[in-house]
Amino acid sequence: MTLPTPYRLVQLDDGRREDVLRLDRWAFPDAPSVEDAEGVPLPLDWERTVGVVRDAPDEAAVPIDGAVPTRTDLAAMHSSYRFSRFPVPGARTPVAGLTWVAVHPQDRRRGLLTAMIDHHLAQCLERGETVSALFAAEAAIYGRFGYGHAADDLRVRIPRGAALHPVTGSDRLTVRVEELDPARHGGLVADLHERAGTQAGILRPGWATRETEALRAHHLSDVPALRGGRETRKIVVVEADGEPRGYTVLRRALRWETPGPRGTVHAGEVVALDPAAAHRLWSTLLDLDLMSEVEPFVLPVDDPIMGLLVDPRSAQPRVADNLWVRLVDVAGALAARRYACHLDLVLHVADDRLEHNDGTWRLQSEGLGPVHVERTTDAPDLAVTVGALGSAYLGGVSLTALAGAGAVEEHTDGALLRASAAFGWPLAPVCSWVF
Numbered sequence: 426m427t428l429p430t431p432y433r434l435v436q437l438d439d440g441r442r443e444d445v446l447r448l449d450r451w452a453f454p455d456a457p458s459v460e461d462a463e464g465v466p467l468p469l470d471w472e473r474t475v476g477v478v479r480d481a482p483d484e485a486a487v488p489i490d491g492a493v494p495t496r497t498d499l500a501a502m503h504s505s506y507r508f509s510r511f512p513v514p515g516a517r518t519p520v521a522g523l524t525w526v527a528v529h530p531q532d533r534r535r536g537l538l539t540a541m542i543d544h545h546l547a548q549c550l551e552r553g554e555t556v557s558a559l560f561a562a563e564a565a566i567y568g569r570f571g572y573g574h575a576a577d578d579l580r581v582r583i584p585r586g587a588a589l590h591p592v593t594g595s596d597r598l599t600v601r602v603e604e605l606d607p608a609r610h611g612g613l614v615a616d617l618h619e620r621a622g623t624q625a626g627i628l629r630p631g632w633a634t635r636e637t638e639a640l641r642a643h644h645l646s647d648v649p650a651l652r653g654g655r656e657t658r659k660i661v662v663v664e665a666d667g668e669p670r671g672y673t674v675l676r677r678a679l680r681w682e683t684p685g686p687r688g689t690v691h692a693g694e695v696v697a698l699d700p701a702a703a704h705r706l707w708s709t710l711l712d713l714d715l716m717s718e719v720e721p722f723v724l725p726v727d728d729p730i731m732g733l734l735v736d737p738r739s740a741q742p743r744v745a746d747n748l749w750v751r752l753v754d755v756a757g758a759l760a761a762r763r764y765a766c767h768l769d770l771v772l773h774v775a776d777d778r779l780e781h782n783d784g785t786w787r788l789q790s791e792g793l794g795p796v797h798v799e800r801t802t803d804a805p806d807l808a809v810t811v812g813a814l815g816s817a818y819l820g821g822v823s824l825t826a827l828a829g830a831g832a833v834e835e836h837t838d839g840a841l842l843r844a845s846a847a848f849g850w851p852l853a854p855v856c857s858w859v860f
């Protein structure tokens with residue numbers, strides 16, 4: 426879709442930092458103001474950051490030679506993170522993480538987002554990124570553009586002192602509780618986070634790494650205006666013989682109520698490399714003085730905590746949608762991942778946005794081995810929308826479940842069962858940080 430008059434796409438750069446922050450705050454009223462964000466690193470990769478400007482007469486400027494001066498206001502923007510090693514089932518592949526999508530309230534519902542999405546998808550193809558992934562601010566926005574809801578994350582609120590099943594070796598580990606210092610802890614966080622993305626040699630799909638210095642710096646920055654009355658960031662590190670095995674970054678919030686203190690531990694990623702480290706980390710979080718509960722943010726739905734808790738109901742588990750996935754190049758994306766068992770499937774894909782995806786494909790794979798994808802004129806075993814295929818892509822949403830909602834149709838008996846088994850994956854997909 427092309428932009429309506431008087432809008433046009435422009436490349437953004439650091440010179441428009443203030444405009445970007447202002448627009449972000451218009452779109453997200455809880456974002457930091459320009460003043461509050463002073464000195465805070467922006468996570469943006471400017472080469473991948475595009476704006477939509479509105480040319481308007483500038484009443485404040487003095488006309489020269491009778492010419493009417495114009496100003497170019499930033500009406501909308503989007504950016505993307507480059508995930509060059511994004512984990513998909515059994516492999517890593519380049520993925521674009523669409524982010525910072527914002528349209529000024531005065532310019533909404535005129536097709537600016539639609540034009541930006543078309544631009545983004547074209548850029549993905551140029552860059553060889555066969556998949557685009559995102560977190561949706563509102564769940565109803567992105568389905569129309571071919572994104573499918575591909576992962577959930579677990580939200581829990583665990584009461585202080587909740588009993589955990591014992592894990593051998595947990596009590597031999599040591600714990601450090603410290604003020605978070607990006608210079609001192611940044612390397613440890615990046616290293617453990619990356620390593621925790623693999624369990625028993627199996628990659629967790631969606632476990633994106635913060636690949637740039639800007640993203641890592643932004644992750645550990647601490648903007649006073651965004652603390653919401655909570656303390657400065659602390660880090661808990663679990664070690665075995667001086668070697669870090671797990672961490673979480675947290676803030677405590679404390680209210681004095683009648684008859685006494687009521688505190689919440691707000692933890693970010695709770696990352697552990699083994700069961701003993703997970704047990705030690707959770708035991709520490711669940712035993713902080715003056716606190717009454719622990720509220721971690723963004724856990725995998727199969728996080729060890731649900732197996733550790735003696736009473737999982739006490740955690741009040743809920744799920745929230747995590748990653749949304751758009752296959753930008755269906756053939757490339759299907760070939761980039763691995764399949765849990767042998768598969769020979771003819772798949773009809775409906776994509777009304779990207780014509781090169783629309784049509785029938787043969788997908789062949791030996792279990793966990795090489796994959797071959799080609800166009801075919803054979804009759805399809807299954808018919809899917811590109812959004813449904815995006816949902817199934819990371820292995821967390823079953824094609825059979827999608828068929829139950831009418832997004833997948835079976836044309837050959839048994840094809841749905843075989844394809845669902847092959848597309849599934851032993852670890853639930855999740856991205857542990859919202860981008």
Ligand SMILES: CC(=O)SCCNC(=O)CCNC(=O)[C@H](O)C(C)(C)COP(=O)(O)OP(=O)(O)OC[C@H]1O[C@@H](n2cnc3c(N)ncnc32)[C@H](O)[C@@H]1OP(=O)(O)O
Nearest residue numbers: 452524525526527528533534535536537538539559562565
């Ligand atoms: C990956 C991320 O960064 S997620 C962050 C997204 N940003 C936000 O939520 C910030 C606040 N909102 C906004 O900035 C804007 O309203 C946006 C980006 C959500 C939408 O931008 P717009 O330019 O208004 O969208 P656009 O005009 O292209 O709308 C396209 C279609 O999507 C629909 N749509 C747009 N926003 C929404 C929404 N929030 N919920 C449901 N439908 C929506 C429109 O109605 C339109 O439908 P139609 O084609 O049937 O007419």
